[in-house]
Amino acid sequence: KVVVVGSYIVDLMCRTPHIPKPGETVLGGSFQMGPGGKGGNQAVAAARLGSDVTMVTKVGKDVFGEEAIRNFQKEGIDISRVNCDEKEATGTALIAVDQHGENMIVVALGACGSLTEEDVEQARGEFADADIILVQLETSIEAVKKTIELANEFVKPVILNPAPYQEIGEDLLKGVTYITPNETEVFALTGIEVTNFSQAQKAAIKLTNKGVSTVIITLGRKGCFVYDGTDAGRMIAGYEVKAVDTTGAGDAFNGAFATFISQGFNLDEAARLSNSVAALSVTKIGTSVSMPYKEELDFLKDN
């Protein structure tokens, strides 16, 4: 079982002829609403690959919150730990996308931003029978901290996807089994710009020195770099695909990685398979909706 602790955000997306200037109203084109948030996206990615997933998050008492629950249920995700906040609204992202694909986004984390230590504590039983825990930084740091503590208490592996990056105490890294930053996040964490193998290695060593067991740096179409301290680290090549929308690639990767590690694949195999899932996800438009199903992976078997 995979336990995901993180955000649920509804994406409200409008196409627009151009991005509005302050004070300007633009008559936009089509409107689209869809489930989003890193936590929710990663939960969907894992569920579609066959994982038994429990989502720990918080939504508001509003229509978007009801929609969130419906959507999780449709994906077969356990919603018993989705709490409802009395005061805050469900997390929302207001997105405007122009003809060139340029975008402007305002996120109000709302309910999922105020996930408390107690919300996570209430899910203690889920941690006890989890195979792996997956958490991001799109909630409160206290919730992230509690998640890592509980995972450590039950001696369960925990993946920290440090996205979107926010300042975290160094102490927090000590209990992390796997950390999965992209290039931007690894720079924020270590001050190292990862453009080649030796820099990836340097950054990974820096993170393991802070107490993380295994480092996976995702490198877009190039794939990822993995390091577990047993050797100099390895590049796990990405899959060549025709990318149409790379948003959510990291979410696909993390949901997949949690799934494959929990199924007993070794680090390199799990990373390679996660590269393939993420590659498939960028061939389709959307985040949550573009997460591939287990059956689709057969395509890549001989790749």
Ligand code: ADP
């Ligand atoms: P994020 O989406 O968080 O910025 P990355 O850009 O590093 O993260 O992408 C995460 C993973 O998605 C990569 O490790 C890779 O496996 C896959 N990926 C991303 N972009 C592409 C692409 N253009 N072609 C193939 N795979 C991709």
